[in-house]
Amino acid sequence: MGRRPWVPGVGGAGRGRGRRPAIVDGEVVAWREGRPDFGALQRRARLRRPEAVRRAAGAEPVTLVLFDVLVAGGRDVTHLTCEQRRRLLAGMLEPARSPCLALSEAVDGDGPGLYRAxxxxxxxxIVAKRRDSVYQPGRRSGDWLKVPHEHRRPVVIGGVAPGRHYGIGAFxxxxxxxxxxxxxxxxxxxxxxLDRGRLAELVGRLRPAARCPFHAVPSRHRAAFWVQPEVVCVVGYREVTADRRLRHPVFRGLDPAAAPQDCVVPWGGGEGPQR
Structure with missing residues (x-):
């Protein structure tokens, strides 16, 4: 972390905590109104000028949230259980007392209730982990399950980015x-x-347009093929960023009953009202 100029506080937070090496697992989180904000994190990641980084550190602080440890005191601890490793990690963080470091909270039992919360x-x-699970670097395991919440929203298709299947890369x-x-x-x-069947169905519904139907699009889409804004599909996504972009959108199907004019822009930094 110390090599990343956009998180200088996090990079130095763990120094001086002992001379023997440690390897921890965690995630850098930017906050907005007490909640993680992926858009704010992206803005921080783009900063390179030292003065801009210093200003952002005050306006949009970040925290390294730790949830596991692989090496402690120069010793491999991946064979220990999840509970044992968390206790070890908590003991390592106690002397640090840095606002840039935090231990993720664990909740025992009632997974469905935590998911609803x-x-x-x-x-x-949420992420569900067996308490007796070991750490398996580089491997997927049924002992750890990521259970994401997916929002869904109707949106209008306005263009096609070139790609390999039927000339389509993305909508x-x-x-x-x-x-x-x-x-x-x-x-x-x-x-x-999008699979071949869905692509074939969509290609048959889209009609070309002479001009871009958007107010503006990123410069990487200069070679996009524009279509009439009349086909509505449903997408699933993780969240709406502060600049009103859908994070990790996934095509979930067409919505022939929806009218394009009823598809409204979501609020940024969370979920706004839908029609």
């Missing part, structure tokens, strides 16, 4: 903003969840 809080989901989707009537507001690219 995460939904109500607007969080992405450019958007919705209408009542404060900016007329054109679509770009929400993101949807490529996940």
């Amino acid at each position: 995460a939904q109500r809080a607007g969080l992405e989901g 450019l989707v958007g919705a209408y903003d009542p404060q900016q009537p007329g054109l679509l507001t770009y929400l993101g690219d949807v490529g996940a969840g």
Whole structure:
């Protein structure tokens, strides 16, 4: 972490905690109104000028949230149980007392209740781990399960990014903003969840357009093929970022009963009302 200039506080937070090496597992989190904000983290990651990094550190602080340890005091501890490793990690963090470091909280029992609470809080989901599980670097295991919450929303297809299947790589989707009537507001690219059957069905429904139906799109889509904004599909996604983009959108199917004008732009940094 010390080599990343955009998180200088996190990079130095663990120094001086002993001379023997440790390897920990965690995630850098940026906060907005007490909740993780992936958009804020992306903004921090793009910063390179030292003065901009210093300003951002005060305006949008980040925390390294730790949830596991692989090496402690120069000793491999991956063979220990999850409970044992968490106790070890908590003991390692106690002397640090840095605002840039935190231990993720564990909740025993009632996984469904915790999942519902995460939904109500607007969080992405939960991770379930067996208490007696060992750490298996680089391997997927049924002992650890990520259970994400998926929002769903109808959106309008307004363009096609070139790709390998039927010439399609992803669909450019958007919705209408009542404060900016007329054109679509770009929400993101949807490529996940599309198989050959769905692509063939969509290709038959899309009609070409002479001009871009969005107010603006990222420069990487200069070679996009524009279509009439009349086909509505449903996408699943993790969250809406502060700049009103859908994070990890996945195609879930067409919505022939929905009218394009009823697809409205979501609020940024969470979930807004839907029609």
